[in-house]
Amino acid sequence: MIKNIMRLAVASAIAVFAAPIYADGHGCKISARVSIVGNEFPAIHAVADGAKVCKGSEVKANLTADHQKINVAGMSGNPAEYTSAIIANSSIVALMNNDVIRPLDDLVSKHGKGLKKNQLITINGKVMAVAFMANAQHLVYRSDILEKAGISAPKTYEEMLSGAKIIKDKGLMDYPLGGAYKAGWNLAQEFTNMYIGHGGEFFKPGSAEVSINNAKGVATLEMLKALSAYMNPDFLTHDSNATSAEWKAGNVAMMNMWGSRMGPLMDPEQSTPTVVKTTTLGDPMTVGGGSTPATTLWWDGWTVAKNISDAEAEATFIAMMNGINPKRLDDKMMPLAVWLIEGFKPGPANVGVAAAARMNAIPYPMLPYQGLLHSALGSEIVDFMQGKEDAATTLADVEAAYTAAAKEKGFLN
Numbered sequence: 001m002i003k004n005i006m007r008l009a010v011a012s013a014i015a016v017f018a019a020p021i022y023a024d025g026h027g028c029k030i031s032a033r034v035s036i037v038g039n040e041f042p043a044i045h046a047v048a049d050g051a052k053v054c055k056g057s058e059v060k061a062n063l064t065a066d067h068q069k070i071n072v073a074g075m076s077g078n079p080a081e082y083t084s085a086i087i088a089n090s091s092i093v094a095l096m097n098n099d100v101i102r103p104l105d106d107l108v109s110k111h112g113k114g115l116k117k118n119q120l121i122t123i124n125g126k127v128m129a130v131a132f133m134a135n136a137q138h139l140v141y142r143s144d145i146l147e148k149a150g151i152s153a154p155k156t157y158e159e160m161l162s163g164a165k166i167i168k169d170k171g172l173m174d175y176p177l178g179g180a181y182k183a184g185w186n187l188a189q190e191f192t193n194m195y196i197g198h199g200g201e202f203f204k205p206g207s208a209e210v211s212i213n214n215a216k217g218v219a220t221l222e223m224l225k226a227l228s229a230y231m232n233p234d235f236l237t238h239d240s241n242a243t244s245a246e247w248k249a250g251n252v253a254m255m256n257m258w259g260s261r262m263g264p265l266m267d268p269e270q271s272t273p274t275v276v277k278t279t280t281l282g283d284p285m286t287v288g289g290g291s292t293p294a295t296t297l298w299w300d301g302w303t304v305a306k307n308i309s310d311a312e313a314e315a316t317f318i319a320m321m322n323g324i325n326p327k328r329l330d331d332k333m334m335p336l337a338v339w340l341i342e343g344f345k346p347g348p349a350n351v352g353v354a355a356a357a358r359m360n361a362i363p364y365p366m367l368p369y370q371g372l373l374h375s376a377l378g379s380e381i382v383d384f385m386q387g388k389e390d391a392a393t394t395l396a397d398v399e400a401a402y403t404a405a406a407k408e409k410g411f412l413n
Helices: 002-013 042-052 067-076 091-097 105-111 143-149 157-169 185-197 215-228 240-248 259-265 273-278 310-323 348-358 370-380 391-409
Strands: 034-038 059-063 084-088 120-123 126-135 137-142 177-179 254-258 279-281 296-302
Touching (some): 042 084, 042 296, 059 067, 067 084, 067 091, 084 091, 105 126, 126 310, 137 143, 177 215, 177 240, 185 296, 185 370, 240 254, 240 259, 370 391
Parallel strands (some): 034 059
Antiparallel strands (some): 126 296, 137 254
C-alpha cells in the first residue's frame, strides 16, 4: 500500500491536474494558536511561511535539523507545545507509536476539498497526515570537472568510485565526493539506501526480527567506507546543510543528495556562477550489479496534534492548507521540491526525483520498528567508518542494539 501511495504521489506531481478548490490564500483567517515543528530545508520553510500568512492568531514555527529529537516530546504534553509536526515516511511512525497525532478525516471533509486522494496518508483506515511533496536522493555532479577528468556521469556507485579516483589522481580536487554522512540519522539513511540497492531485506519475513548481518550488509558497509575515502576527512560531521555548503563552495564534484536541495544548489543568488552553471542532475545510482536504485522514495507532509483543543486543531489545519495553497507556487517556490500541489510544473531541479519514481525506487519503510533500526545504525556503524571495527562485528552490534530497543518497546519477546 505504501509503495503505491508513494509512486502515485510522484506520478501525480509530474502530471497535469484538474483544478481543485482551495481556500483563498489571501483570506486565511484562524482563531486559535498554531505552532509548527519540522525540518529546516527550503521547501519546509516555504510551507511554514504560507501558514504564517494567516491572520487572527499567532503562527509560530520551529524548523530545525533536530526536529525528530523534539517533536514527540513537544506533542506529548497536554496541551501539546506543537500543534503540527511536519514529517516524512519515517518520522510519522514515532508520532503514531506515541499516540500524539489525531485522525484528520473530519478536518479533511470540512477544509480539505482541494486535496487529492494520493495526498491523504491513510493508516488503518484513518487519514493521519497530508502529503505535500515527494523527495528522493540522487546523483548530482559538476559537468566541467567530469569533462576535465575525461569521465562520464556515473550510473553505478562503482563508477562513482573509479571516477573519484581519476579526479583525485589528476589533481582536480582533493576530496571529489560529498555526502550527508553525519553520524546519526544521516549516516543510517545512507546505509538504508545502499542496503536496498544491494537487494537487502531489513527484517525476517513477517516479523520484527532484524536481518542485516549478512553478505549484503557487509557489502553495504564496505561501499560506504570506500566512498568516504574520497570525502572531506570531517565527513562524519557533514549533514545535508554542510554538504550543500561544500558543493556551493566548489569543493565537490559528485554526490548523492536530496532532490529538495537542488533548487538552492542551482540558484545563482546562493552559489558561485561556475558551480551553478555546471551543476548537473543525474539519476539515482545502482550498486553491486543490481537494478534497484540505491535510494528511497519519500513523501513529506504535516500532521495535527492530538493533545490540543478542537479549535487549535482546526486553526492548524487551515493554516497548513494555506501553506500548500497553489496560489503560492511562484517562481521562487516552484523549484524547491516535487510538489504534490495543483499547478506544479517540473523543472530542471526536479528531474532526479522524477527519475527515482520512474526507476521504481523503493519507498522508505513505514514499519513501526524501522525507526529503532535506523537509530541503531546511526550510532553503531560509526566505529566501522572510523576503522575501529570490522563489518561483521559492526553489524552484530547494530542487531544487538536494535533487538534490545525492540524488546523494550514490545516488538520482540
